[in-house]
Structures are given as structure tokens and as C-alpha cells.
Amino acid sequence: MARVRLESLKKHYGSVRAIDGVSINIESGQLVVLLGPSGCGKTTTLRCIAGLEQPTMGKIYFDDREVTHLSPSERNVGMVFQFYALYPHMNVYENITFPLRACRVPRKAIETKVKEVVQIFQLGGLLRYKASILPPGDQQRVALARAVIRDPNVLLLDEPLSALDEKFREEMRSELGKLQKRIGITTIYVTHDQREAMALGDVIVVMKDGVIVQMGSPEELYEHPQSVFVGNFLGTPGMNFVECLYDNGLLFLEGTEHRLSLKRSDLFAKLSSYQGKEVILGIRPEYVSLFEKSFENGLSIAILAIEPAGRYRLVDFLIGERVFRVRTDWSLPLIVGHKVYLYFSEDHICLFDRSSGEAIVT
Ligand SMILES: Nc1ncnc2c1ncn2[C@@H]1O[C@H](COP(=O)(O)OP(=O)(O)O)[C@@H](O)[C@H]1O
Numbered sequence: 001m002a003r004v005r006l007e008s009l010k011k012h013y014g015s016v017r018a019i020d021g022v023s024i025n026i027e028s029g030q031l032v033v034l035l036g037p038s039g040c041g042k043t044t045t046l047r048c049i050a051g052l053e054q055p056t057m058g059k060i061y062f063d064d065r066e067v068t069h070l071s072p073s074e075r076n077v078g079m080v081f082q083f084y085a086l087y088p089h090m091n092v093y094e095n096i097t098f099p100l101r102a103c104r105v106p107r108k109a110i111e112t113k114v115k116e117v118v119q120i121f122q123l124g125g126l127l128r129y130k131a132s133i134l135p136p137g138d139q140q141r142v143a144l145a146r147a148v149i150r151d152p153n154v155l156l157l158d159e160p161l162s163a164l165d166e167k168f169r170e171e172m173r174s175e176l177g178k179l180q181k182r183i184g185i186t187t188i189y190v191t192h193d194q195r196e197a198m199a200l201g202d203v204i205v206v207m208k209d210g211v212i213v214q215m216g217s218p219e220e221l222y223e224h225p226q227s228v229f230v231g232n233f234l235g236t237p238g239m240n241f242v243e244c245l246y247d248n249g250l251l252f253l254e255g256t257e258h259r260l261s262l263k264r265s266d267l268f269a270k271l272s273s274y275q276g277k278e279v280i281l282g283i284r285p286e287y288v289s290l291f292e293k294s295f296e297n298g299l300s301i302a303i304l305a306i307e308p309a310g311r312y313r314l315v316d317f318l319i320g321e322r323v324f325r326v327r328t329d330w331s332l333p334l335i336v337g338h339k340v341y342l343y344f345s346e347d348h349i350c351l352f353d354r355s356s357g358e359a360i361v362t
């Protein structure tokens with residue numbers, strides 16, 4: 001298991017910039033998630049690390065050894081894709097030992113390794129079954145066992161759970177997280193599913209259009225998004241946004257008669273250059289409280305819709321032209337069409353530059 005370092009990695013296909021300057025440092029044993037919408041360059045990044053693509057520019061290191069120009073087999077990486085690509089005519093034993101037999105590892109050493117992975121992935125009763133007749137979750141375990149049996153430097157997983165149905169995907173996700181910690185193998189996990197990323201990642205790298213837009217712990221990304229894009233992409237539902245005009249400690253919410261008066265002095269300092277300008281206020285659905293009675297800084301707005309969601313309800317409002325969602329418990333009686341008072345927790349207000357979408361305060 002190795003540290004993995006990507007230095008200004010680029011991969012261009014003609015005029016398509018699949019990845020355009022990606023630099024990441026991954027500690028040994030860490031699980032790093034590459035997260036982003038379809039087409040943002042996640043798979044291309046993994047394929048470059050595996051040696052299946054030659055980068056246009058940039059360097060790749062495993063520990064202090066540069067591997068940029070090594071063949072896939074010289075790099076010793078384990079890979080699992082969305083479709084596990086097991087050999088259907090082989091049984092489980094033959095599938096998981098294939099990488100070792102292909103490198104002519106002695107039989108005794110193979111048996112020792114098989115015992116080990118069979119125990120880790122709980123494949124004990126399955127070794128003689130044809131891979132193709134197993135249920136998807138078992139096939140996934142076989143694919144993982146095959147990927148790690150050679151003690152790879154790094155494990156690369158490309159949307160490995162997306163072919164499973166939702167309930168099962170959650171089970172496998174938690175199992176996978178535990179296994180990764182137990183084996184302690186450096187892992188790069190690709191997904192477009194922010195919930196999966198939040199649940200699994202020690203570090204999440206958010207990508208868009210071939211570049212990294214933010215990287216950090218799940219908490220950092222959730223609480224302190226550095227852009228409207230990240231605030232919106234993470235969270236179920238994502239962050240709410242409202243266009244505002246800033247004037248001397250007041251935020252005038254566009255398209256409404258509402259205004260908020262800010263109390264936090266650190267906000268004034270950061271907003272000083274935005275005097276008289278437009279900014280975007282961002283706040284997560286759980287940091288807005290609803291009240292029946294009026295009070296300072298409470299915005300009186302009619303309820304547009306109510307959606308029960310287990311312990312909580314999602315309550316929709318219209319602010320300006322945007323739907324604004326609040327997550328609340330069941331204590332307050334709420335009726336569609338009736339007005340309630342919204343109160344924004346000022347500690348959790350984020351402000352973004354209107355034209356760039358970059359954070360001013362998070
Ligand atoms: N072999 C290729 N030839 C041309 N364009 C490609 C090739 N592979 C990927 N791309 C393009 O590079 C971009 C990133 O693709 P990919 O890495 O597969 O994204 P993701 O895995 O995040 O969905 C996309 O615009 C895709 O169409």
C-alpha cells in the first residue's frame with residue numbers, strides 16, 4: 001500500500017480536456033473519493049493512475065517512485081468497475097486466483113492468499129460456484145477479492161455500487177467502508193453520488209469540467225463550501241440560495257420585500273467591498289427555523305408545499321423566483337398556503353460572489 005501523488009495531471013483528447021491540471025496527495029491507507037457530475041473526468045483520472053491512459057502532461061507517484069510511464073502490470077493496482085467483469089465461465093476460486101496464476105505465483109503462496117481473502121470477504125461457501133450465477137452483492141465481493149489478492153499499491157474503484165438497487169447499495173457501502181479500514185489499503189473511489197461520497201470518504205475531491213473545485217473532509221465540504229456549485233451538489237436537498245443586495249449590514253432579498261440585518265461583525269469586514277452590490281446568500285435546509293410568531297429578522301412567508309421525510313418534513317417556500325427548502329421536525333402545525341416566520345441561523349449563513357459563485361464567507 002502506497003502514498004499516491006498526482007501532479008498537475010492533464011489528459012486531453014483533441015480539443016476535449018477530460019482532465020485539466022489535477023493535483024492530489026493521498027496518504028497511505030486513506031480512502032479518497034473523487035466526486036462530480038458525469039463527464040467531469042473521474043474515470044479518466046483513475047485510468048491514468050492505473051496506467052490504462054497515458055496523461056498528456058503531469059506526473060504520478062506511488063510513494064516516491066514515479067510511475068507515469070510504467071505499464072499497468074508494473075504499477076500493481078487493483079481495479080473494480082461498475083460492472084465487475086468477472087470471468088463468467090470460471091468459478092469463484094478461479095476468478096480470485098486469476099491475477100496470481102497469471103503471474104505464476106507458486107501454488108502454496110496462492111493457497112495462503114486465498115485463505116486470507118476468503119476470510120476477509122466471507123467467500124467461504126462460494127469457491128466452487130460459477131461467478132455468473134451469484135447474486136450481485138456476492139459478485140461484487142468476488143471482484144473486490146480479485147482486486148486485492150495481489151496486495152496492490154492502490155485500490156481503484158469506479159462507481160462500484162451503481163449497478164445495485166438502492167437498499168442493497170447502502171448495505172454494500174457500509175460493508176465496503178469497514179473492509180477498506182480493516183485492510184488499510186490506499187483507495188480511490190469514484191462516484192457521482194454525493195451521499196456515497198459523504199459516507200465513505202476520509203477526503204472528498206469535488207471535480208467539475210476536468211478540474212478540482214474543492215477538496216476536504218466531508219464536514220469541511222458540507223459546512224464550508226467554497227462555491228455555489230459545491231453547496232448545491234452536496235446535501236439532500238442541497239443548500240438554498242437567495243440573491244441579495246448588500247447595504248450597510250443589511251441584506252435585501254431580491255424579488256421580495258424582505259431584508260435581513262446581520263449581527264456578526266466578521267461578516268461586515270468580509271463584505272466591505274460588496275457595499276451596494278449583489279451577493280448570493282446560501283443556507284442549508286436544517287439551519288432555518290420556523291415559528292408561528294413574529295420576531296426580529298423573522299421573514300413571514302407562505303408555505304408552498306410540505307413533503308414528509310421520516311423524522312422530518314421538507315417545507316418549501318418561494319423566495320424571489322427560487323424554491324427555498326426548510327427541514328423541520330413535526331412539532332409545529334403547518335398548513336400549505338399559511339404564512340410562518342423563517343429564521344436563518346446567522347452562524348450558518350454563507351455568502352457568495354454573484355458573478356463568480358465563489359465564497360465570500362462560509
Ligand atoms: N477516449 C476518449 N476520447 C474522447 N473523449 C473522451 C474519452 N474518454 C473520455 N472522454 C471525455 O472526457 C470527459 C471526461 O470523461 P470521464 O472521465 O469518463 O468522466 P466521468 O467518469 O467523470 O463521467 C468527457 O467529456 C468524455 O466525453
Ligand SMILES: [Mg+2]
Binds near residue numbers: 042043044
Ligand atoms: Mg466515469
